[in-house]
Amino acid sequence: MRSALKNGAEISAPYLSEREGGRSDMKKLNRSIKSDLVLLSVLLLVGLSLLLVTLVFRKEGTLISIEEGGSFVMELGLYENGEYSLADGKNILVIENGEAYMKHADCPDHRCVKMGRVKYRGQRIICLPNEVTVAVGGGGGVDIVS
Amino acid sequence: MDKRIKKLTTLSMVLAIAMVLSFIESRMPLSVAIPGVKIGFANIAIVFALYKLGAKEAVCVSVVRVFLVSFLFGNSVSLMYSLAGATLSLILMLVLKKFSLFSELGVSVTGGVAHNIGQILMACVILKTNIIAYYLPFLLLSGTVAGVVIGIISAILIKRIKT
Numbered sequence: 001m002r003s004a005l006k007n008g009a010e011i012s013a014p015y016l017s018e019r020e021g022g023r024s025d026m027k028k029l030n031r032s033i034k035s036d037l038v039l040l041s042v043l044l045l046v047g048l049s050l051l052l053v054t055l056v057f058r059k060e061g062t063l064i065s066i067e068e069g070g071s072f073v074m075e076l077g078l079y080e081n082g083e084y085s086l087a088d089g090k091n092i093l094v095i096e097n098g099e100a101y102m103k104h105a106d107c108p109d110h111r112c113v114k115m116g117r118v119k120y121r122g123q124r125i126i127c128l129p130n131e132v133t134v135a136v137g138g139g140g141g142v143d144i145v146s
Numbered sequence: 147m148d149k150r151i152k153k154l155t156t157l158s159m160v161l162a163i164a165m166v167l168s169f170i171e172s173r174m175p176l177s178v179a180i181p182g183v184k185i186g187f188a189n190i191a192i193v194f195a196l197y198k199l200g201a202k203e204a205v206c207v208s209v210v211r212v213f214l215v216s217f218l219f220g221n222s223v224s225l226m227y228s229l230a231g232a233t234l235s236l237i238l239m240l241v242l243k244k245f246s247l248f249s250e251l252g253v254s255v256t257g258g259v260a261h262n263i264g265q266i267l268m269a270c271v272i273l274k275t276n277i278i279a280y281y282l283p284f285l286l287l288s289g290t291v292a293g294v295v296i297g298i299i300s301a302i303l304i305k306r307i308k309t
Contacts, residue, residue, distance in 0.1 A: 028246075029249070031247075032246070032247065032248055032249040032252065033249060033251075035247050035248050035252060036248050036249050036251045036252040036255075039248060039252045039255060039256070040251075040252075040255060040290060040294065043255065043259060043286055043287075043289075043290040044286075044287065044290055046286055047282075047283050047284075047286030047287035047290065048283070048287070050282055050283035050286070051283040051284070051287070054280070054283060067273070067274075070272070070273055070274030071274075122279075122280050123280070124280060126269070126273065128223065128227070128269060128272075128273075129221075129223060131272065131273060133273050
C-alpha cells in the first residue's frame with residue numbers, strides 16, 4: 001500500500017482491480033486509495049480513542065443486575081459470593097470477591113462463558129441465545145461507560 | 147450461450163461459495179467473546195457480487211445466504227442478528243459504491259464495521275438494553291481489521307476472476 005502511494009501514478013497495489021483507460025482513471029484510483037486510507041485511519045483512531053477512554057475512566061462496580069428477556073430479574077452485591085442459576089438453570093453465574101463470571105451455559109457457542117470475569121461498571125456478560133444479560137453497576141458517581 | 151442461464155449459474159455459484167464461507171466461519175474456533183464480532187468471510191462473496199455482477203445481484207445473494215445459512219446452521223434468533231447485520235452492511239456498501247469515493251477496500255471495511263454494528267443494534271432491540279456504547283470500540287476496531295483483510299481478498303478476486 002505504501003509503495004503505491006509513493007510512486008504516485010504507477011499504482012500497482014495487488015488488491016486493486018484493473019481499470020481500463022488513461023490518466024483520469026489513474027487519478028481516480030489514486031484518490032480512492034487516499035480516501036480508503038482516510039476512512040481506515042478515522043475508524044481506527046475513533047476505535048482506539050473510545051477504547052482508551054473506557055480503560056481510563058472505568059471504575060469498579062458494587063452491584064450486579066440481572067435481566068432475562070429484557071426484564072429485570074434481580075440485583076446482587078458484587079461481594080455476595082455464590083453460584084446463581086439463571087434462565088431456568090440454562091446459565092450459571094458465579095460471584096466471587098468483587099468479580100462475576102458465567103460458569104456454565106447450555107448454548108453451543110459459549111460466548112458468555114468466554115467473556116470471562118467482569119468487575120468494572122458498565123461491563124456486561126451477555127448470553128444471546130438465552131437472552132440473559134448480567135451488568136455491573138453501582139459504585140456512585142456518573143456512569144460513563146453505559 | 148443463453149445469457150440468462152449464464153447469469154443464473156454465476157449467481158448460484160457465488161451463493162454457494164458464500165454459504166461455504168459462512169459454514170467455515172461458523173466452525174472456526176476463534177469466536178471472540180463479544181457479540182457481533184466476526185471475520186465475515188461471506189462478505190468476500192458479497193463484495194465480489196457487488197462489483198462483478200451488480201447491486202441487485204449482490205442483494206439477492208446476501209439475502210438468500212442469510213436465510214439459508216440460518217435455516218441450516220442457526221435458529222430464528224441468529225436469523226434476526228444476521229439479517230440486521232447483512233442489511234445495514236449491504237445498504238452502506240451500495241451507497242458507497244454508488245459514490246465511487248472509495249475502492250473495494252474502503253467499501254469492504256465499511257461493510258465489515260456496519261455488519262458488526264447492525265448485529266449489536268439488533269442485540270440492543272432483543273435484549274432491550276443499551277450495550278452499543280460499551281462494545282462500540284471493539285466493534286469498530288475488529289470490523290476495520292477484518293474489513294481490510296476481506297477487502298484485499300475480494301479486490302484480488304475481482305481483478306483475477308472473469309465472469
